[in-house]
Amino acid sequence: MKIFGKRLFRPRSIWIRKIVQWFFFLLIALIAVNHTLVESGGGIPFLSTASLHALCPFGGVVTIYQYLTVGTFVQKIHESAFVLMIIGFVLAFLFGPVFCGWVCPLGTVQEWVAKLGKKFFKRRYNHFVPVKLDNILRYARYLVLAWVVYVTATSGTLIFAEYDPYFALFNFWTSEVAIGGLVILGATLVLSLFVERPWCKYACPYGAVLGITNLFRVFKIKRAESTCKADGACSILCPMNIPVDSVKTVRDHQCISCLECTSEAICPVAKTVVFTTGAVK
Amino acid sequence: MTLTSKPLAAILFVILFGGIMFSTAMGWWQTESTKEAATYTEGEFAGQANPADIRGSYTFGDVEKNFGISPDVLAQAFNVQTDNPAAFAAKELETIYAESEFEIGTASVRLFVAFYNGLPLDLSTDMYLPQSGADLLKARTLTPDQLAYLEAHTIPNATADPSAPTVAPAQTAEPAPEAESTERAVKGKTTFQEVLDWGVPQAVIEQIMGVAMPNPLTKIKDFCAEQGLDFETIKVALQAEVDKAK
Numbered sequence: 001m002k003i004f005g006k007r008l009f010r011p012r013s014i015w016i017r018k019i020v021q022w023f024f025f026l027l028i029a030l031i032a033v034n035h036t037l038v039e040s041g042g043g044i045p046f047l048s049t050a051s052l053h054a055l056c057p058f059g060g061v062v063t064i065y066q067y068l069t070v071g072t073f074v075q076k077i078h079e080s081a082f083v084l085m086i087i088g089f090v091l092a093f094l095f096g097p098v099f100c101g102w103v104c105p106l107g108t109v110q111e112w113v114a115k116l117g118k119k120f121f122k123r124r125y126n127h128f129v130p131v132k133l134d135n136i137l138r139y140a141r142y143l144v145l146a147w148v149v150y151v152t153a154t155s156g157t158l159i160f161a162e163y164d165p166y167f168a169l170f171n172f173w174t175s176e177v178a179i180g181g182l183v184i185l186g187a188t189l190v191l192s193l194f195v196e197r198p199w200c201k202y203a204c205p206y207g208a209v210l211g212i213t214n215l216f217r218v219f220k221i222k223r224a225e226s227t228c229k230a231d232g233a234c235s236i237l238c239p240m241n242i243p244v245d246s247v248k249t250v251r252d253h254q255c256i257s258c259l260e261c262t263s264e265a266i267c268p269v270a271k272t273v274v275f276t277t278g279a280v281k
Numbered sequence: 282m283t284l285t286s287k288p289l290a291a292i293l294f295v296i297l298f299g300g301i302m303f304s305t306a307m308g309w310w311q312t313e314s315t316k317e318a319a320t321y322t323e324g325e326f327a328g329q330a331n332p333a334d335i336r337g338s339y340t341f342g343d344v345e346k347n348f349g350i351s352p353d354v355l356a357q358a359f360n361v362q363t364d365n366p367a368a369f370a371a372k373e374l375e376t377i378y379a380e381s382e383f384e385i386g387t388a389s390v391r392l393f394v395a396f397y398n399g400l401p402l403d404l405s406t407d408m409y410l411p412q413s414g415a416d417l418l419k420a421r422t423l424t425p426d427q428l429a430y431l432e433a434h435t436i437p438n439a440t441a442d443p444s445a446p447t448v449a450p451a452q453t454a455e456p457a458p459e460a461e462s463t464e465r466a467v468k469g470k471t472t473f474q475e476v477l478d479w480g481v482p483q484a485v486i487e488q489i490m491g492v493a494m495p496n497p498l499t500k501i502k503d504f505c506a507e508q509g510l511d512f513e514t515i516k517v518a519l520q521a522e523v524d525k526a527k
Binding site for chain 1: 282283284285286287289290292293294296297300301304309310311312313314319320322334336506507508509510511
């Protein structure tokens with residue numbers, strides 16, 4: 001309901017995003033379980049039995065070098081990862097890192113833990129890290145990306161799987177999981193009590209790749225200065241701590257296109273923060 | 282054009298699952314290895330399957346599909362005693378040759394296949410064959426270079442362990458010579474502690490590795506994989522130091 005351009009009852013969150021996140025979390029979890037069941041002679045009918053490596057678009061990214069130079073994939077990586085990488089790039093080109101904000105189950109789990117953190121710390125949540133330090137740490141994920149690409153290219157093996165919290169999350173019950181992955185997963189979940197999406201912000205190499213598309217994505221988060229009340233709600237609620245209220249167009253490499261800052265969610269004024277291709281006044 | 286969350290969710294599903302369906306229709310959606318070896322991209326053998334792409338998960342049956350070599354021949358070459366050689370995976374050779382002086386595994390299968398079919402293979406690293414495999418190859422047409430490599434990389438006393446898992450017990454394998462177990466050879470399961478025990482100082486090991494030595498009980502091969510180091514190169518350098526220290 002709208003009166004004089006303001007909504008009386010507005011949702012506080014993008015509820016459909018939560019449903020999409022749940023869907024992909026359950027889908028990946030079931031496939032991971034099915035993969036284990038099939039290896040032991042069982043299995044759920046009509047459900048994929050693929051390994052997690054086959055369903056991770058980042059696997060496509062790390063195998064690019066070997067594919068271009070040798071014509072083969074890195075061990076454990078298959079064509080499906082390559083296909084998902086391309087789909088991920090198409091989505092990111094259009095909408096930015098929508099994969100991170102809507103699909104990635106590790107991001108979803110971090111958001112679930114964040115709910116606990118928000119209950120404990122209220123408005124202090126997600127504002128513990130000093131801004132200067134935070135600004136520097138945000139680029140650490142590019143170092144992680146460079147390291148992963150380098151060691152994969154030189155070794156021809158998926159060494160990152162030994163440290164990958166996403167792999168650990170869906171394989172903690174198998175012998176395939178590495179201690180390093182479990183430790184990083186545990187640290188990520190604990191940190192999520194204080195910081196929203198710590199893995200995504202500071203370490204995720206795939207997020208680093210997709211984040212670059214925020215500079216040129218087709219649909220952008222834009223703020224209409226003429227109607228903005230400058231209440232700062234969009235910035236305070238942004239899970240990635242992006243100062244949406246101080247820019248006209250969000251080009252921050254950390255935006256995950258969750259739309260939580262838009263007028264559809266937290267912004268109280270209609271058509272003020274929007275996800276659009278056009279200009280706003 | 283402005284998008285809200287519901288159309289965005291719908292577009293996300295359409296692009297993601299539409300892309301998967303399209304790639305499935307095109308035959309691009311493969312979630313497991315097709316066990317089709319990559320082919321040579323240039324030269325006289327362009328288009329033919331390249332033995333360098335044989336993976337540890339390839340069974341002798343997969344090798345037959347790619348290279349036309351019968352699983353029985355492969356089983357004979359590697360002294361594999363099983364009722365179903367087609368189901369035997371190349372990586373299992375490491376298990377049954379665990380006591381071998383030099384590593385016999387997937388690389389050995391690559392070597393055997395390349396020489397058996399007269400295909401080129403990068404011989405800059407050391408790959409070893411048991412005597413049985415070398416004997417089969419010598420009956421084929423080999424170049425002088427291949428013959429010389431074979432002579433230098435045959436392990437006459439390598440024996441397959443019939444009690445190793447995955448291999449059905451059949452004939453009794455030749456007993457390994459007693460001296461073999463005390464041989465100072467750097468191989469897949471050698472730990473840093475063993476190299477230290479053989480008289481190579483930690484500083485020398487670290488100089489060769491280029492990184493600090495981990496827990497001495499770590500297997501060198503595992504550590505190389507973790508660090509992205511080439512085990513074959515490290516192995517040769519460490520072996521030289523071990524030989525010096527004898």
